[in-house]
Amino acid sequence: MTHDLILKGGRVIDPSQKHDGVLDVAFKDGKVSGFGKDLKGAREIRDVSGYIVTPGLIDLHTHVYWGGTSLGIDADAFCRASGVTTSVDTGSAGPGNWAGFRKHVIEQSQARILAYLHVSHAGIYGFDKRVMVGESGDLRLMNPIDCAAVAEANRDVVVGIKVRVGFHASENSGAVPLNIGLQVANEVGLPLMCHIDEPPPSYEEVLAMLRPGDVLTHAFRPFPNTPATAQGTVKPEVIAARKRGVLFDIGHGQGSFAFKTGRAMLANGFEPDTISSDVHALCIDGPAFDQVTTMSKFLCMGMSLGNVIAAATVNAAMALKRPEYGSLRVGSLGDATILTVKEGRFDYVDAAGEHLIGDRRILSEGVVLKGRWWHPKRTSKFPKAAA
Incomplete structure (x- = not known):
């Protein structure tokens, strides 16, 4: 297999590469091993279409x-x-x-x-x-x-x-x-x-x-x-x-x-x-x-x-001063975060006690850590696809 894990079809936002668009991100041996469209050849593939993928x-x-x-x-x-x-x-x-x-x-x-x-x-x-x-x-x-x-x-x-x-x-x-x-x-x-x-x-x-x-x-x-x-x-x-x-x-x-x-x-x-x-x-x-x-x-x-x-x-x-962090460039640390941005009415409070009603909320939906899927639940909403 070329990769250990592929995140497939997500909206990838990686400011380190000035990238915002749909593509795949792959990981192998704890590092990013692929960044592009239609990546293939992995032991594990997660379909993250409809979600946002960022560097960890x-x-x-x-x-x-x-x-x-x-x-x-x-x-x-x-x-x-x-x-x-x-x-x-x-x-x-x-x-x-x-x-x-x-x-x-x-x-x-x-x-x-x-x-x-x-x-x-x-x-x-x-x-x-x-x-x-x-x-x-x-x-x-x-x-x-x-x-x-x-x-x-x-x-x-x-x-x-x-x-x-x-x-x-x-x-x-x-x-x-x-x-x-x-x-x-x-x-x-x-x-x-x-x-x-x-x-x-x-x-x-x-x-x-x-x-x-x-x-x-x-x-x-x-x-x-x-x-x-x-x-x-x-x-x-x-x-x-x-x-x-x-x-x-x-x-x-x-x-x-x-x-x-x-x-x-x-x-x-x-x-x-x-x-x-x-x-x-x-x-x-x-x-x-x-x-x-x-x-x-x-x-x-x-x-x-x-x-x-x-x-x-x-x-x-x-x-x-660690440029290998915070990026999905090939060769960077194999960390990624899967997010959603929900729309609605959300109550936020600051340290002074002021409340702000916001229209969006960022939520964490999953994590790739050191090249492996790392999630708090044993069952995941992201099914494995065929390798």
């Missing part, structure tokens, strides 16, 4: 250190339900508890897990319903030496350095933890992802410190520390930061995305570089829910379907 969705901001931190969720359960093939954990673990995260979660997971390593010794250890301690508020927990060493030793899965600043995360330490995180990122030659919440520091102060390729997550957060002005324009510091290569990620989460901000930014033509859920134990039942729900919100606010998919595939792969 990447959620650039998740918390999946299940059992190791109170905010962690089960990566495989989340990925199966949300059509995500790669979840990127953003700082749940630091150098002090990284070994457990790698051994007990990353290496045991079927879905792919990459990680931004937290510069704080134990990562995000105090994020719970009753206990809320900003790990960056105690500078004694900043551990740049060990963070650099652990990042160097785990470059196969560590994609960057994470730091959290803002009054809730860094209390009165302000931007000092960001300065420390940037020193580590410079030392190991990796991007940095910075969380921002309420001031101090200000949105503008944080942007001024970030380098090309660094990611500001919670980028469309509500007031205060919002990227939009009171008049509904984009702050000039935000535009300047994008021009020099800073990346803007949604990171919806429990309190970090507002429709009001999103409408203002999109009205000014400022779309996010990446759309991510920031899913964790306190927002998986709302307001974030999952990746496809977060993507649906932007579709209903006016982003095109192609741009929404790009923000969860090729754009995320570029932020990770």
Whole structure:
């Protein structure tokens, strides 16, 4: 057989190849092995006509250190339900508890897990319903030496350095933890992802410190520390930061995305570089829910379907500096997501409690992971065709 699996007849949307049209996608030995019309010769063929096929969705901001931190969720359960093939954990673990995260979660997971390593010794250890301690508020927990060493030793899965600043995360330490995180990122030659919440520091102060390729997550957060002005324009510091290569990620989460901000930014033509859920134990039942729900919100606010998919595939792969992800080019990783877009009336809620009635909803219908069909149900709606 030429291929292990062929997805036949779907509408393939692959922004990495600027493709949107009906064709087949094939997989062999965990990689994409065919991309074209009328592919033949596979052990397994799935008829996906009437569905959308995309590169495997990447959620650039998740918390999946299940059992190791109170905010962690089960990566495989989340990925199966949300059509995500790669979840990127953003700082749940630091150098002090990284070994457990790698051994007990990353290496045991079927879905792919990459990680931004937290510069704080134990990562995000105090994020719970009753206990809320900003790990960056105690500078004694900043551990740049060990963070650099652990990042160097785990470059196969560590994609960057994470730091959290803002009054809730860094209390009165302000931007000092960001300065420390940037020193580590410079030392190991990796991007940095910075969380921002309420001031101090200000949105503008944080942007001024970030380098090309660094990611500001919670980028469309509500007031205060919002990227939009009171008049509904984009702050000039935000535009300047994008021009020099800073990346803007949604990171919806429990309190970090507002429709009001999103409408203002999109009205000014400022779309996010990446759309991510920031899913964790306190927002998986709302307001974030999952990746496809977060993507649906932007579709209903006016982003095109192609741009929404790009923000969860090729754009995320570029932020990770891993071009083999987020694409269906032959030779890329053998991951794909099967989606539908339903029409109707759907109630969405943001982190500020505002509701939006949208006319469309993106749903995950199936996943190809590492070249094999991977679906939460034993029986699938996609029958095998003759090989």
